[in-house]
Amino acid sequence: MPRLLEAAAFLLALAAIGGVxxxxxxxxxxxxxxxxxxxxxxxxxxxxxxxxxxxxxxxTVVRTGSRNEVEPGHSGFAHxxxxxxxxxxxxxxxxxxxxxxxxxxxxxxxxxxxxxxGYYIVASSAAVEKMFEIESDRFQNLRxxxxxxxxxxxxxxxxxxxxxxxxxxxxFEKVQDTAYTTHTYKHTTMGFLADIEAMPxxxxxxxxxxxRFYRPENCIVLVVGDAxxxxxxxxxxxxxxxWKRGSHVVSIPAEPPQTAAHEASVPWANPTLPYLAEAYxxxxxxxxxxxxxxxxxxxxxxxxxxxxxxxxxxxxxQWVDLLQGGPDQTRDPGLFNILAxxxxxxxxxxxxxxxxxxxxxxxxxxxxxxxxxxxxSHHRYAFLMGLGTAPSVARRAxxxxxxxxxxxxxxxxxxxxxxxxxxxxxxxxxxxFVPENRTRVVLAQKQEAKS
Amino acid sequence: xxxxxxxxxxLLMLGAIAVAAPAGREGGSKPALRLxxxxxxxxxxxxxxxxxxxxxxxxxxGITALAARTVAEGGTAxxxxxxxxxxxxxxxxxxxxxxxxxxxxxxxxxxxxxxQEFYRLFSGxxxxxxxxxxxxxxxxxLLLNQLRNSLRGNDDESLGKAVLNGALFAGHPxxxxxxxxxxxxxxxxxxxxxGWYRSRFHRGRLTLGLAGGYPDGFQERITSxxxxxxxxxxxxxxxxxxxxxxxxxxxxxxxxxIATAISIGLPLNVNRSDPDFYALLLATSYLGEHRTFNxxxxxxxxxxxxxNYGDYAYAEKFREDGGxxxxxxxxxxxxxxxxxxxxxxxxxxxxxxxxxxxxxxxxLAQRGLTAEQFETxxxxxxxxxxxWTQSLSRRLGFLLDGDFYGVAPLGEELAxxxxxxxxxxxxxxxxxxxxxxxxxxxxxTPEGTKLLAALIADQPSPIHYQAAEGTxxxxxxxxxxxxxxxxxxxxxxxxxxxxxxxxER
Numbered sequence: 001m002p003r004l005l006e007a008a009a010f011l012l013a014l015a016a017i018g019g020v021x022x023x024x025x026x027x028x029x030x031x032x033x034x035x036x037x038x039x040x041x042x043x044x045x046x047x048x049x050x051x052x053x054x055x056x057x058x059x060t061v062v063r064t065g066s067r068n069e070v071e072p073g074h075s076g077f078a079h080x081x082x083x084x085x086x087x088x089x090x091x092x093x094x095x096x097x098x099x100x101x102x103x104x105x106x107x108x109x110x111x112x113x114x115x116x117x118g119y120y121i122v123a124s125s126a127a128v129e130k131m132f133e134i135e136s137d138r139f140q141n142l143r144x145x146x147x148x149x150x151x152x153x154x155x156x157x158x159x160x161x162x163x164x165x166x167x168x169x170x171x172f173e174k175v176q177d178t179a180y181t182t183h184t185y186k187h188t189t190m191g192f193l194a195d196i197e198a199m200p201x202x203x204x205x206x207x208x209x210x211x212r213f214y215r216p217e218n219c220i221v222l223v224v225g226d227a228x229x230x231x232x233x234x235x236x237x238x239x240x241x242x243w244k245r246g247s248h249v250v251s252i253p254a255e256p257p258q259t260a261a262h263e264a265s266v267p268w269a270n271p272t273l274p275y276l277a278e279a280y281x282x283x284x285x286x287x288x289x290x291x292x293x294x295x296x297x298x299x300x301x302x303x304x305x306x307x308x309x310x311x312x313x314x315x316x317x318q319w320v321d322l323l324q325g326g327p328d329q330t331r332d333p334g335l336f337n338i339l340a341x342x343x344x345x346x347x348x349x350x351x352x353x354x355x356x357x358x359x360x361x362x363x364x365x366x367x368x369x370x371x372x373x374x375x376x377s378h379h380r381y382a383f384l385m386g387l388g389t390a391p392s393v394a395r396r397a398x399x400x401x402x403x404x405x406x407x408x409x410x411x412x413x414x415x416x417x418x419x420x421x422x423x424x425x426x427x428x429x430x431x432x433f434v435p436e437n438r439t440r441v442v443l444a445q446k447q448e449a450k451s
Numbered sequence: 452x453x454x455x456x457x458x459x460x461x462l463l464m465l466g467a468i469a470v471a472a473p474a475g476r477e478g479g480s481k482p483a484l485r486l487x488x489x490x491x492x493x494x495x496x497x498x499x500x501x502x503x504x505x506x507x508x509x510x511x512x513g514i515t516a517l518a519a520r521t522v523a524e525g526g527t528a529x530x531x532x533x534x535x536x537x538x539x540x541x542x543x544x545x546x547x548x549x550x551x552x553x554x555x556x557x558x559x560x561x562x563x564x565x566x567q568e569f570y571r572l573f574s575g576x577x578x579x580x581x582x583x584x585x586x587x588x589x590x591x592x593l594l595l596n597q598l599r600n601s602l603r604g605n606d607d608e609s610l611g612k613a614v615l616n617g618a619l620f621a622g623h624p625x626x627x628x629x630x631x632x633x634x635x636x637x638x639x640x641x642x643x644x645x646g647w648y649r650s651r652f653h654r655g656r657l658t659l660g661l662a663g664g665y666p667d668g669f670q671e672r673i674t675s676x677x678x679x680x681x682x683x684x685x686x687x688x689x690x691x692x693x694x695x696x697x698x699x700x701x702x703x704x705x706x707x708x709i710a711t712a713i714s715i716g717l718p719l720n721v722n723r724s725d726p727d728f729y730a731l732l733l734a735t736s737y738l739g740e741h742r743t744f745n746x747x748x749x750x751x752x753x754x755x756x757x758x759n760y761g762d763y764a765y766a767e768k769f770r771e772d773g774g775x776x777x778x779x780x781x782x783x784x785x786x787x788x789x790x791x792x793x794x795x796x797x798x799x800x801x802x803x804x805x806x807x808x809x810x811x812x813x814x815l816a817q818r819g820l821t822a823e824q825f826e827t828x829x830x831x832x833x834x835x836x837x838x839w840t841q842s843l844s845r846r847l848g849f850l851l852d853g854d855f856y857g858v859a860p861l862g863e864e865l866a867x868x869x870x871x872x873x874x875x876x877x878x879x880x881x882x883x884x885x886x887x888x889x890x891x892x893x894x895x896t897p898e899g900t901k902l903l904a905a906l907i908a909d910q911p912s913p914i915h916y917q918a919a920e921g922t923x924x925x926x927x928x929x930x931x932x933x934x935x936x937x938x939x940x941x942x943x944x945x946x947x948x949x950x951x952x953x954x955e956r
Contacts, residue, residue, distance in 0.1 A: 101743075102827055124834060154916070155753050159760040162794050200918035268604075270708075271600050271604040273596060273600055378541055
């Protein structure tokens with residue numbers, strides 16, 4: 001069966017399980033109907049019915065992440081603030097809020113990225129009104145003492161400490177800090193350690209942060225699962241209707257073009273194989289430009305388990321035991337990150353040379369049409385196979401809501417992938433994989449630690 | 452939780468199960484078969500062998516892991532590894548292996564349109580593995596790197612858990628890492644690994660788990676195909692009794708690190724086959740349900756004092772199922788342990804934090820739960836456990852674990868047993884199985900000798916707040932009790948080891 005028909009059959013099968021009306025975006029990649037309403041205060045509410053009997057996933061998407069941390073000394077604040085959102089309100093102090101979640105038997109948590117902050121509750125659909133009540137309450141009426149604020153700073157420092165025992169945080173801290181000069185992507189979402197340690201002194205700033213970003217026009221409520229759209233919209237109106245619109249506009253400095261290759265190193269105190277990271281600046285998310293999809297297809301073509309570079313370095317030569325590569329999907333221009341763990345420290349330069357040669361080869365030799373079709377098939381099936389539960393559908397939909405405020409962006413971006421030609425892959429390689437656009441960082445064990 | 456442009460390698464999660472599962476088991480000369488039929492377009496496999504690292508012979512620690520990995524990430528009789536990968540790729544099918552102490556499970560998931568092609572490859576790997584020398588070396592390198600670098604150097608929380616496991620099960624078949632030891636792995640030959648797979652991954656130890664939208668007759672085909680495996684002895688190795696620690700027995704792994712990681716454990720002669728387990732699970736959830744703010748430990752250590760990122764308790768061996776906070780399946784063990792996980796904290800708070808966690812365990816063991824604590828925790832678990840099986844693959848995993856223990860899947864057992872539990876049941880079980888005197892403690896920290904001396908000296912160890920102002924007087928008063936809570940350390944059995952020397956032999 002041709003791949004396209006195969007995918008269509010898969011979509012129909014999924015829709016049949018759901019027992020729902022055919023997808024609103026018939027023929028698109030996203031197989032479920034999407035219902036939307038925008039309240040008068042600007043809050044967008046999205047409902048995606050999905051066959052998960054008795055279960056809903058309730059997401060609040062805040063379109064603010066570490067990208068918004070424009071003031072010096074405040075890196076990591078969006079993530080810290082995510083923690084503060086669990087410190088309660090007058091009506092639902094933290095303990096009472098937790099008691100409600102416990103009574104619901106809910107899976108509930110939150111996460112922060114460069115571009116957005118996500119809050120979720122997965123629990124019984126019978127409790128959906130209670131979810132609206134407690135979530136709308138904390139998003140409008142958050143209240144915490146300065147003492148509680150300071151205690152939470154300890155938890156955030158603990159999170160940094162737990163992450164720092166692995167090399168990845170230190171490595172990517174250095175990659176971002178080296179690759180960017182101006183844009184807030186210069187720091188990780190976790191933030192610089194000095195800023196995290198200073199957090200207990202930032203209580204007043206935290207009030208300002210809430211006032212700026214936790215506003216209806218900057219948030220989206222998403223309900224996926226055993227939910228009826230009209231009833232859900234009525235609950236949204238009831239609980240969020242009085243939320244006051246904000247006015248803050250953040251000005252994020254644009255990153256100027258890189259003009260020369262950057263190099264940096266991270267000495268590591270513990271035994272480790274060397275990690276080689278190379279990063280190239282690439283465009284931000286778009287629903288009209290094929291550059292980012294072309295780069296993503298390059299990542300599959302070279303770095304996936306069936307990739308040509310993976311076969312060379314991991315399977316045939318066995319110089320590397322971990323190889324990954326791919327572009328960020330971020331609102332502003334991000335990085336195409338390549339990561340290799342090299343088995344012999346002396347081979348770091350050879351591995352670097354081979355990775356660059358593979359990227360250069362893309363500029364001169366077009367990817368075979370058959371291979372490109374395989375890569376596109378994998379891309380499509382992998383997306384669809386990740387849509388098996390209400391939380392997994394919500395997570396995918398939320399990513400596009402934060403990027404474009406529209407689940408329909410999934411289909412528009414899929415259309416871009418379908419349009420990518422071997423010539424566009426060549427053009428993307430020529431445009432982005434050039435030395436002056438590159439940052440290389442090597443993390444390796446300190447010599448004295450070895451001895 | 453944070454993330455940047457995450458390429459999440461989450462396990463496939465499947466949707467609703469439209470058809471109630473007619474589960475069946477067939478005996479005789481055919482391998483055992485467990486089925487969960489469903490109308491989803493996905494087919495999920497769990498091919499489970501009752502062979503794990505407990506079977507590794509002395510001097511060959513890691514042979515089960517290396518054999519299973521070389522099979523799952525190798526070739527078939529007809530196709531080398533890179534060709535297998537190339538053929539799987541357009542399907543976006545998933546194929547993996549999980550090796551644990553008592554069992555090894557080969558997992559596969561595929562859209563049913565590709566089932567036949569996928570199954571040819573999947574069954575080819577398991578029934579006629581290629582055992583290329585290059586595949587062995589690639590997988591050996593991965594396991595060696597896991598021991599030499601990841602565990603010794605770069606994952607202090609996992610290191611703490613590994614050290615705790617080693618202390619709990621010293622001299623026991625569970626006592627070594629599933630990945631083995633450095634010296635044993637280095638010596639294993641291709642012939643060793645091939646021979647091990649053929650002698651230990653046989654029909655007698657096999658259960659075929661199949662779920663999802665497989666076509667009529669497929670179960671007969673898979674049963675018939677796997678009947679080609681040789682038969683063998685199904686009995687797992689006899690396990691010796693686990694020796695309980697006497698006093699607080701501390702093992703410190705010393706290494707450079709910016710924070711101290713702590714794990715606490717005690718041997719438990721209760722598992723899911725025992726009615727006491729369900730009462731113990733409830734009490735443990737009250738003390739420290741994994742990754743929630745329900746538990747006493749999380750609220751008192753992180754919430755009230757900001758000591759670290761999280762603090763949890765477990766009534767059995769626990770691992771997160773990838774991409775979720777729910778319990779992983781197919782890590783069942785006949786001999787279990789109870790544990791507390793204290794996430795990394797400032798070195799100068801390690802002594803205080805250990806005292807606080809042990810004191811909370813002590814209070815639970817002495818006082819039990821109140822009626823309200825019992826009722827709220829029971830209601831939580833009854834609802835929360837329903838979320839564990841949203842995916843078909845997880846349902847299948849829990850089903851196979853139920854077989855291991857001779858009970859129904861965990862969620863079903865909880866649904867059946869919790870409503871019948873009483874507060875007295877729970878508190879009786881707590882008194883019977885939990886205590887805070889005789890514990891193993893594993894610590895990862897840079898100045899181990901100094902910390903062990905302080906723990907033995909048992910002098911007050913005040914908390915060091917990042918910002919103390921505004922801390923309520925009641926909390927400060929409790930701090931003064933905690934800093935003096937006596938830990939009766941067994942000084943002769945406690946020791947400091949260099950992390951760099953661990954897992955060597």
